[in-house]
Structure formats: C-alpha cells, structure tokens
Amino acid sequence: MAVELKSWKELPIGGVIPGGATPELNKTGSWRSKRPIWDAEKCIHCLQCWLHCPDDSFFVKDQKITGIDYDHCKGCGVCAAICPVDAIEMVPERGGGK
Amino acid sequence: MKKVMTGHKAVAEAMRQIEPDVVAVYPITPQSEIAEYYAQYVADGLVRTELVPVESEHSAMSACIGAAAAGARVITATASQGLALMVEVLYIAAGLRLPIVMALANRSLSAPINIHCDHSDAYLARDSGAIQIFAESAQEAYDYMVIAQRLAEDEKVRLPVLVNLDGFTLTHSSQVVETLSDEAVKGFVGEYKAVYPLLDVDNPVTWGAFAMPDYYFELKRAQQAGMEAAPDVFLQVQEEYAKLCGRPYRGFFEAYKLDDAERAIVVMGSTAGTAKVVVDELREKGERVGLLKVWLWRPFPRKEITEALAGAKAVAIMDRAISFGNLGALYLDVVSGFAGREGPVFVNYIYGLGGRDIPVEHIAQVFEGLKRAETGELRYLGLRE
Numbered sequence: 001m002a003v004e005l006k007s008w009k010e011l012p013i014g015g016v017i018p019g020g021a022t023p024e025l026n027k028t029g030s031w032r033s034k035r036p037i038w039d040a041e042k043c044i045h046c047l048q049c050w051l052h053c054p055d056d057s058f059f060v061k062d063q064k065i066t067g068i069d070y071d072h073c074k075g076c077g078v079c080a081a082i083c084p085v086d087a088i089e090m091v092p093e094r095g096g097g098k
Numbered sequence: 099m100k101k102v103m104t105g106h107k108a109v110a111e112a113m114r115q116i117e118p119d120v121v122a123v124y125p126i127t128p129q130s131e132i133a134e135y136y137a138q139y140v141a142d143g144l145v146r147t148e149l150v151p152v153e154s155e156h157s158a159m160s161a162c163i164g165a166a167a168a169g170a171r172v173i174t175a176t177a178s179q180g181l182a183l184m185v186e187v188l189y190i191a192a193g194l195r196l197p198i199v200m201a202l203a204n205r206s207l208s209a210p211i212n213i214h215c216d217h218s219d220a221y222l223a224r225d226s227g228a229i230q231i232f233a234e235s236a237q238e239a240y241d242y243m244v245i246a247q248r249l250a251e252d253e254k255v256r257l258p259v260l261v262n263l264d265g266f267t268l269t270h271s272s273q274v275v276e277t278l279s280d281e282a283v284k285g286f287v288g289e290y291k292a293v294y295p296l297l298d299v300d301n302p303v304t305w306g307a308f309a310m311p312d313y314y315f316e317l318k319r320a321q322q323a324g325m326e327a328a329p330d331v332f333l334q335v336q337e338e339y340a341k342l343c344g345r346p347y348r349g350f351f352e353a354y355k356l357d358d359a360e361r362a363i364v365v366m367g368s369t370a371g372t373a374k375v376v377v378d379e380l381r382e383k384g385e386r387v388g389l390l391k392v393w394l395w396r397p398f399p400r401k402e403i404t405e406a407l408a409g410a411k412a413v414a415i416m417d418r419a420i421s422f423g424n425l426g427a428l429y430l431d432v433v434s435g436f437a438g439r440e441g442p443v444f445v446n447y448i449y450g451l452g453g454r455d456i457p458v459e460h461i462a463q464v465f466e467g468l469k470r471a472e473t474g475e476l477r478y479l480g481l482r483e
Contacts, residue, residue, distance in 0.1 A: 008316035008323075013256055014195035015309060015317045016294045020302035 023072070028055075032075030034090040038068055042087035049079035049088060100276045105236040105268035108275045109175065109201045109261075110135035112243035114145055115283035118199075119170035119290070122150035122161035126180040127213045128265035129203040133175060155180035159187040159198075166196035167305045169295025171251075174198065177265055178205035181219045185226060191258045192227025193317070194305060195293075195324060197250035198258045200228075201243060204367065204418075205265040206452045214453020215265040217366065218419040220395075221427050227321060228258040229328055230396040232366040234352075236273040239263040241343060242393070244278075247287045248335040254327035256293065262395075264368040266453065278343060286342060325397045332394055350399035352391040353406055355381060359388025361468040362407060362442075364432055365416040366392045369449070369456050376461040387465050392428070404435030410442040412468040416479070418450045425476055433473075445471045449479035456480060 012018055043065055050058040050065065057073040059066045080088040103111070109132050113121070121140075123133040140149045148165075152158045155176050162172045176184055181202060191198050207218040220230060231246060233239040239261060246259040263269060278286075294303045309317055329350065340347040352370070355377050356362055363373050370391035380387045390406055407413055415433075417426025424430070429446040436444075447464055450456050460480050467477065 005312055006316070008319040011313075011316060011320050013293060013320070014193065014305070015307060015313075016194075017304035017307050018294070018301075020304075022304060022307075 027071040029057075029069075029071045029073050032070075032073060033093055034075040034077060035070070035093050036068055036073065036075065036077070036079050037089045037091055038065065039087045039089070040065075042085050044085055044087075046084060048082045048084065052078045052082045054078065099279075100274055102272050103236065103275050104131070104270055104272050105203075105233075105239050105263050106131035106270070107135060108236040108240040108273075108277075109243055109263070110139070111275075111277055112240045112283070113173050114139050115278070115280050116171075116173065116244065116247055116287050117145045117284070118147055118173045120148045120150060120162070120165035120172045121174065122152050122158045122165065122172070123174050124152050124155045124158045124176070124180060126155070126177050128205055128215075128269045129175050129177040129180065129201070131269070132201055132203070155183040156187060159184040159191060162198045163187060163191050163194065163196055166191070166198055167194065167295075168297045169292030171247075171290040172196075172198045173200070175201040175203065177203040178207055178213075178219045182207060182222060185223055188223060188226045188228060188258065190306070193321060195256040195321065196258065197256050199243065199246045199250050200258065200260050201239070202260045202262045203265045203269045204262050212452040213265070215267055215368075216418045216451045216453070217262070218451075220260065220262050221419040221421065223260060224396065224427060226258075227325070228260050228396065229255075229325070229394075230260045230262060231393055232262045232395055233268065234368055234370045234391060236263070236268055236271070236275050237345075238393075239268060240275055240277060241339065241345065241347065244283055244286060245332075245335050245339050245347075248339075249328065249332055251290065252327070252331045252335075253291075253293070255324050255331050257324045257328065262367065267368040276343070276345075282342060286339065328397050329394070329399060350392070350394040350402055351406070352389075352393065354389040354391065356388035356390055356406060358386055358409070360386040360411045361465055362388045362390060362410045362413045363416060363461070363464060364390045364392065364403075364407070364413060364428065366395060366428065367418065369416065369418070369461075372456055372458055373461045376458050376465065379458075380462070380465060385465070395428070395431075398431045400431070400435040403432055404441075407432070407442060412443040412445070412471050414445050414447050414464045414468055414471075416447045416449050416464070418448075420448055420451070425474070443468075443471050444473045445475045445477060447477050447479045454480050
C-alpha cells in the first residue's frame with residue numbers, strides 16, 4: 001500500500017495517532033526470519049495459538065483457526081511452542097518451506 | 099497579600115492555588131520541602147490533587163507523563179541528580195508535547211556529591227525540549243510558576259516548563275512574597291483543556307507511537323514549532339499577569355540600568371540580586387555599568403538580547419555551570435547573536451559552582467575585569483588558583 005508522506009505541518013501534536021487499531025494499516029510482517037506453517041489436518045482448534053500470539057496474527061472464524069496473517073506475524077514462534085499437537089512448524093523464510 | 103516565606107513555600111503556595119489534578123514527586127535536597135508542603139496540603143484537604151508518592155524521579159516524570167496524556171493538569175519538582183534521573187523521560191514529555199510544569203531547585207551535579215546551588219542541573223536539560231525560566235527571588239519563583247502554567251498549556255506551545263530557583267539561596271531563604279488570592283490564580287490559569295486525552299475512551303488515540311526515519315524528522319521539526327511559538331505566548335501571558343499582580347514584568351529578561359551601560363553583566367538566577375547592588379554602587383561613582391538578567395533561557399531570545407547588548411563595550415556572561423571542553427552555554431547563546439556583526443567584547447565567567455558564595459566584591463571584580471578583556475576569555479570567579 002503506497003502511503004503519501006505528510007509534511008511536518010500536517011502532523012497531529014506530539015505524534016499522536018488519532019483513531020484506534022492503526023497497526024492494521026501498517027504491514028510489519030517483513031521483519032520475520034522464520035515463518036509459522038499451520039497444518040489444518042493436525043489442528044484441534046484449541047485456539048492456544050490465537051490466545052498467545054502477540055500480534056493477533058491468527059485468523060479465526062466460527063471459533064476455528066482458518067489461517068495466519070503473514071502481513072503482521074513477526075515469526076516469534078510462540079504459537080509453535082504452545083501448540084499441544086505440533087500443528088505449527090517454524091521454517092526459515094529464505095530457502096525454507098516444505 | 100504580603101507574607102514572609104521561603105522559596106519552597108512560595109512555589110508550594112502557587113501550586114496550591116493552581117491545584118493541579120496530579121502531582122507526582124520524589125524528595126531530594128533542596129527541593130524536598132516543596133513536596134512536603136504539598137503533601138500537607140493534600141493531607142489537610144486543601145486541594146483535591148492526586149499526590150503520587152513515587153519511588154524515584156524517573157517514576158515521578160513517568161507518572162506525570164501518563165497523567166498528562168490521560169488529560170490531567172500536572173506539576174512536579176526536583177533538583178540535581180533527581181533531574182538527571184528524570185531527563186530520560188523529560189525528553190519524552192517534550193516530544194509528546196505534554197505541558198508538565200516543574201519547579202527545579204537548582205543544585206550541582208555529582209561528582210563530587212554536593213547539595214548546594216549551581217545551574218548544572220538546568221544545563222543538563224538544556225536540549226530536552228523543555229522551556230526554561232529562571233527566577234531571581236522567591237517572588238519571581240511564585241509568579242513564574244503561575245505564568246508557566248499558562249505558557250505550558252497554550253495550544254501552540256504544549257511543552258514542559260521548568261521554573262528554576264536557586265537551591266538554598268532561594269529555596270531556604272525567607273523573603274517577602276506577595277501572593278495573589280486563590281480566586282485570582284484559579285481565574286488566571288483557567289480550566290485545563292486536555293488535548294487527545296487518553297481517558298476520552300469514545301475517541302481512542304495512540305500516544306508514544308514508534309516513528310521510523312520517514313517521520314521522526316518531521317515530528318522533531320513540529321516540536322520545534324512549539325518552541326518557536328513560546329516567546330510570543332510568554333510575552334502575552336507575562337503582560338496579562340503583570341496587570342493582575344501589579345509587578346513590572348516585561349520582556350524575556352530584566353534590563354537593569356542597561357540602556358547606556360558600557361560594561362554589562364549577563365546572569366541568571368539569584369546572583370542578579372547581588373549584581374544589582376554592585377551596579378547601584380558603581381553607578382553612584384559615575385561608572386556606566388548595567389545588568390541583563392535572563393528570565394527566559396529556552397527558547398533563547400537571541401534577537402532581543404543582541405539588541406539589548408549591542409551598545410555595550412564589554413560584556414561578562416556568567417555561567418553557573420561548566421560546559422566541559424568549551425565556553426559556558428549561556429556565553430555561547432549570547433555571543434551567537436553577534437555572529438557576523440560588530441559587537442562588544444565578550445568574556446565568560448564561570449562562578450558559584452557547588453554553592454560557592456558570590457559576594458558583592460566578586461561582582462565588582464567582574465566589572466573591573468571588563469576594563470581589560472578579550473572576546474573568548476574564560477575566567478573563573480571566586481576560585482582559588
């Protein structure tokens with residue numbers, strides 16, 4: 001998403017950002033060095049990964065995991081560590097993947 | 099009403115009359131009595147302020163920032179190492195444009211540890227983004243605490259303001275102070291208007307967000323605009339206050355017998371009182387000497403000070419702190435106004451470190467020394483060679 005940069009005269013005082021939930025506008029997943037791969041077959045939808053994720057990067061519908069938001073996931077691996085059925089595997093971003 | 103009181107009491111009285119929503123403060127000599135008086139006011143039910151007894155000055159300023167962002171009017175006070183501990187977060191208060199008013203009971207910085215007055219603590223915060231005002235007397239400390247509130251909170255300014263008063267010399271000495279009525283002060287400072295208050299849950303905002311290289315520079319430039327707006331607001335508020343109190347506050351500095359002065363001293367804080375005595379004595383002998391006492395140090399009123407000193411032949415700029423490895427900070431401030439133009443000879447005097455007494459004889463030595471001086475000289479006043 002291309003963002004037009006504002007002049008210093010247009011900024012709210014003190015760098016305040018009016019409005020909530022602004023992180024959604026900012027794609028920060030490019031920092032990730034490891035990518036969580038979710039295995040829908042193994043998943044028991046306990047939602048522990050969704051609960052622990054510090055970046056709210058698990059998509060949930062009808063109380064079931066449906067995927068991972070790679071635009072915001074930083075690859076911390078908390079989800080893989082907490083998953084009771086090893087349904088999430090961390091793989092290197094470059095040259096990785098299954 | 100005229101009363102005899104210490105600088106501490108004068109500051110605490112102004113605070114009581116302003117009655118901020120939150121005071122977060124940690125005791126440190128020579129500021130502690132400000133905190134003690136205010137805690138007593140809270141305990142006695144004289145004010146409805148939330149007093150936050152924090153565990154350090156870092157926490158004091160952090161609590162002030164949180165309260166100010168939440169939408170509260172906030173005052174604190176500190177000195178010396180306490181300010182040093184606050185500085186990390188003081189920069190954040192300024193960057194977030196939070197109008198926190200602080201009384202700074204000027205005291206030297208360690209090492210060696212010393213509890214007495216100099217301005218090294220104020221100099222430490224010089225580039226923090228806080229506005230800095232210096233008081234000569236307990237009366238000025240009281241008056242500028244009230245003025246500072248309006249200056250800090252002005253919508254164009256919105257910056258922390260430090261009101262400097264010399265530790266012990268002003269904080270612990272009893273002087274006659276004329277206070278305004280509670281109603282007059284409350285009317286003058288008015289209702290606090292918060293900007294983007296966090297407690298306005300219907301209009302959520304983000305405070306303290308990260309800024310990458312694409313925005314950090316613009317945000318710091320916008321912060322400078324607060325400083326740029328401050329001089330005009332300072333003059334407006336000062337004029338309004340002068341009418342209210344009947345005392346002749348006018349301008350960024352006090353020019354004492356300066357108009358036709360050939361030799362002049364530039365100084366901040368209580369030493370101006372001593373210097374005035376010497377100016378009067380020398381004037382009686384027919385010597386054309388004068389004094390420029392800086393009230394507003396940051397933002398620095400360069401243009402006005404340059405004009406005020408342009409007619410002098412020699413000027414002594416007195417710094418009550420060393421800027422190690424260079425001439426004093428106030429010296430460089432003043433001299434910068436004369437870059438590329440003719441001006442007086444400027445000598446820098448470092449004086450009064452760690453509470454070293456400054457008797458009238460020493461000020462007389464400065465005026466005498468200005469008869470033979472070269473620009474760029476760094477002299478130490480009252481030092482054993």
